[in-house]
Amino acid sequence: MKLTIKLFATLREGRGKILEDEYPADTTPKDILASLKIEEKDVAILLVNGVDGELDKPLNDGDTLSIFPPVGGG
Amino acid sequence: MYGYRGKILRINLDDKSIKKEDLNMEWAKAYLGGRGLATKYFYEEVDPMVDALSKENKLIIATGPLSGTPTPTGGRYMVITKSPLTDTIASSNSGGRWGAELKFAGYDMIILEGKSDTPVYIDIQDDQVEIKNADHLWGQVVSKTTELLNKEVGEKSKILTIGPAGEKLSRIASVMNDVDRAAGRSGVGAVMGSKNVKAISVRGTTKPEVHDKEALKEVVSTMNKQIKDNGVTGEGLPTYGTAVLVNIINELGAFPTNNFQTGVFDKAEEISGETLAEKYLVKRTGCYGCPIACGRHCKVDDLEAGGPEYETIWGFGADCGVSDLGNIIKANYWCNEMGLDTISASTTIAAGMELYQRGLIKDDELDGTPLEFGNSDAIIEWTKKMGLREGLGDKLAEGSYRLGESYGAADVSMAVKKQELPAYDPRGIQGQGLAYATSNRGGCHVRAYLISPEVLGLPEKLDRFELDGKPQWVKTFQDLTASIDSLGLCLFTSFAMGAGDYAAMYNPVAGTDHTADSILETGDRIWNIERLFNMKAGLKKEDDTLPKRLLKEALPEGGSKDRLALLDQMLPEYYQLRGWDESGVPTESKLKELGV
Numbered sequence: 001m002k003l004t005i006k007l008f009a010t011l012r013e014g015r016g017k018i019l020e021d022e023y024p025a026d027t028t029p030k031d032i033l034a035s036l037k038i039e040e041k042d043v044a045i046l047l048v049n050g051v052d053g054e055l056d057k058p059l060n061d062g063d064t065l066s067i068f069p070p071v072g073g074g
Numbered sequence: 075m076y077g078y079r080g081k082i083l084r085i086n087l088d089d090k091s092i093k094k095e096d097l098n099m100e101w102a103k104a105y106l107g108g109r110g111l112a113t114k115y116f117y118e119e120v121d122p123m124v125d126a127l128s129k130e131n132k133l134i135i136a137t138g139p140l141s142g143t144p145t146p147t148g149g150r151y152m153v154i155t156k157s158p159l160t161d162t163i164a165s166s167n168s169g170g171r172w173g174a175e176l177k178f179a180g181y182d183m184i185i186l187e188g189k190s191d192t193p194v195y196i197d198i199q200d201d202q203v204e205i206k207n208a209d210h211l212w213g214q215v216v217s218k219t220t221e222l223l224n225k226e227v228g229e230k231s232k233i234l235t236i237g238p239a240g241e242k243l244s245r246i247a248s249v250m251n252d253v254d255r256a257a258g259r260s261g262v263g264a265v266m267g268s269k270n271v272k273a274i275s276v277r278g279t280t281k282p283e284v285h286d287k288e289a290l291k292e293v294v295s296t297m298n299k300q301i302k303d304n305g306v307t308g309e310g311l312p313t314y315g316t317a318v319l320v321n322i323i324n325e326l327g328a329f330p331t332n333n334f335q336t337g338v339f340d341k342a343e344e345i346s347g348e349t350l351a352e353k354y355l356v357k358r359t360g361c362y363g364c365p366i367a368c369g370r371h372c373k374v375d376d377l378e379a380g381g382p383e384y385e386t387i388w389g390f391g392a393d394c395g396v397s398d399l400g401n402i403i404k405a406n407y408w409c410n411e412m413g414l415d416t417i418s419a420s421t422t423i424a425a426g427m428e429l430y431q432r433g434l435i436k437d438d439e440l441d442g443t444p445l446e447f448g449n450s451d452a453i454i455e456w457t458k459k460m461g462l463r464e465g466l467g468d469k470l471a472e473g474s475y476r477l478g479e480s481y482g483a484a485d486v487s488m489a490v491k492k493q494e495l496p497a498y499d500p501r502g503i504q505g506q507g508l509a510y511a512t513s514n515r516g517g518c519h520v521r522a523y524l525i526s527p528e529v530l531g532l533p534e535k536l537d538r539f540e541l542d543g544k545p546q547w548v549k550t551f552q553d554l555t556a557s558i559d560s561l562g563l564c565l566f567t568s569f570a571m572g573a574g575d576y577a578a579m580y581n582p583v584a585g586t587d588h589t590a591d592s593i594l595e596t597g598d599r600i601w602n603i604e605r606l607f608n609m610k611a612g613l614k615k616e617d618d619t620l621p622k623r624l625l626k627e628a629l630p631e632g633g634s635k636d637r638l639a640l641l642d643q644m645l646p647e648y649y650q651l652r653g654w655d656e657s658g659v660p661t662e663s664k665l666k667e668l669g670v
Contacts, residue, residue, distance in 0.1 A: 008321050009318055009321075010309070044530065047325055066325045069310065071305075071314060071530075072316075072319070072526070072569050073317065073318060074384070074523055
């Protein structure tokens, strides 16, 4: 299935901004983090199609996964 | 006297008298300092029905007991007055170095009364205080005023000033300090301008006494470590500044675009914190005593200046449909030079763009610079004209509500209590909507920053669409924030600290015995006295609301698609938790309990 992975802030370093690729069915956000060598503790916000995602919930074809490190502002 | 300096500078501009009064320590015990204590003074001394731009209004500039101490971020001051924008209590907060310097000069606060018949500035050099002629400064932009004053009174003095917008009584004028820091919101600069006070220069050479130096040293070291170890204050804010939020809020579909017509800006990446860091960032800057240093200095063409912050990038960017970050940096610069609040100035231009879109503002009013969404020249040109009240800029200077009203379309104003909303669409972040609607100074995100739990997951992650529990979160955040402001610290410390940490810092400074509970209770007291002032100023339950668009028009796309702000389902519980009656009025028993 096709997934779009968007990375932000420091997570872009050495990985890029947007990754669009084919992934096996039942791929989870956890699998994606592992494939990108991103540790779970470095992820503060994980969104699937703009809403809070779950690490172990399989993604669907066409999903967009957005991953942010701890950041803030006001 | 520990923490506090124990002195107020009371300056009457009618008869040019300068008095040094003892600080009321009973009140300081109950209201801490800064925002809380100044509001207590204001409440006791000023008729809530006063016309905000009349000489009967007063302007208080206050520091907190931790301002100018070694506590992290202890450099802040607040401007308390009745707002000409909202007719509520105003309390605008700023960093930089000026606040700490006032403390070093020996004063906790300054109260300005009356009105000078000619432009003046006030020069403070420790115990020497003079009111001086400011004819030569009147009309100057902020950086020039600062430069001229530093030549006149000394390079070491810190300068607080208004720009042309404050002189011309723009209801969205800010008070500026240290060139590019702003007590931005609620038109406090217009009140200073109405008194014909252009600036206050201050130089101080003594520090406040501390009750227990050793204990303070220990707690400051612990808190600095807590700040460094926290992902937001230790890495996110120092690396990217506040602008890193652009992409996050846009991904949630809660990034107000084209005057809140949608929550997704398809060019967000072009104006993001990441792009800012890559293309424009020159250096990071920090306020007095700050280990975070979220401030930015950016360069575009031949212009190098402080900022921009997330809110400003959003306001001139997505909310005006503009993706040219270079021009956003320039518009931010002109806001600072004119002394305009960047949130209200940018979103008033966005409201003007919607009036143009609706055909209500015509081309013949626009001097060749159309107010079209996406016009990146318009944000610069109309900011300058707003500051100088030229052409349509005269109407823009009144803020979005009065601008819309003048065209029979006040509904273009995305404001609460006539103050423009900031950069988070409450249709996608429900608790923030309740915080906006109940804010004591109108549309504002820093009376209770629910983005922290609802988006960033601090101190714990909440579902942003859920309503249950949000009224309690809003109340707790409002109370805690009131105390943080009143102590004289930056709200950003709260990403890494809780109520108990603030008590732990205040106690060794002032010799008090505060706890987490008493810090929150003090915040509750401050919140209630602000509310009481607003009620006496004529505000009603009906004013605790959101713009109709946010209640009635669902977001059309993105991560918050089809959502509305469900305020009515949260407000009654909020009143109940506050101990207010069904009309939102603080009950006698609640006020008695708090000793208000």
